[in-house]
Amino acid sequence: xxxxxxxxxxxxxxxxxxxxxxxxxxxxxxxxxxxxxxxxxxxxxxxxxxxxxxxxxxxxxxxxxxxxxxxxxxxxxxxx
Numbered sequence: 462x463x464x465x466x467x468x469x470x471x472x473x474x475x476x477x478x479x480x481x482x483x484x485x486x487x488x489x490x491x492x493x494x495x496x497x498x499x500x501x502x503x504x505x506x507x508x509x510x511x512x513x514x515x516x517x518x519x520x521x522x523x524x525x526x527x528x529x530x531x532x533x534x535x536x537x538x539x540x541x
Contacts, residue, residue: 462509465501474507486511494520 474482491512495505502509503524512519 462497463501464506465498465503467498468501468503468506479507479511482507483511483514486517487515491517491520494522496524497521498524 473479486508491508493505493508495509495512496503505519509519511517
């Protein structure tokens with residue numbers, strides 16, 4: 462799976478941090494699903510790489526914007 466251009470705008474995590482992520486996923490499993498958008502990885506690129514390296518079938522969910530819209534609406538309500 463490809464990395465979405467919005468995800469690619471952020472730098473890769475340092476090698477030491479990636480090793481820590483590998484160890485965490487190896488010990489505890491993948492805790493957060495990888496978010497996809499337009500059939501590309503929007504959030505969770507490093508989790509994706511770690512899962513592949515550990516031979517774990519990663520969990521995904523498709524970004525639909527609904528959660529972001531609810532959060533923005535809730536925030537706007539607090540400003541009234």
